[in-house]
Amino acid sequence: MNLIRNYRNWRVYRETVTELGRLSNRQLHDLGIVRDEIKVVARKAI
DSSP, X not given: OHHHHXXXXXXXXXXXXXXXXXXXXXXXXXXXXXXXXXXXXXXXXX
């Protein structure tokens, strides 16, 4: 069970990083995020 949960969490993290990484700096700014914070925000998503 723990392995499955870890895998799902990792997928959510990677998908979040990928989606936020596709946004322009302007779009990130509109969300209140700077590019350097993408991984931090993705960690909070799980």
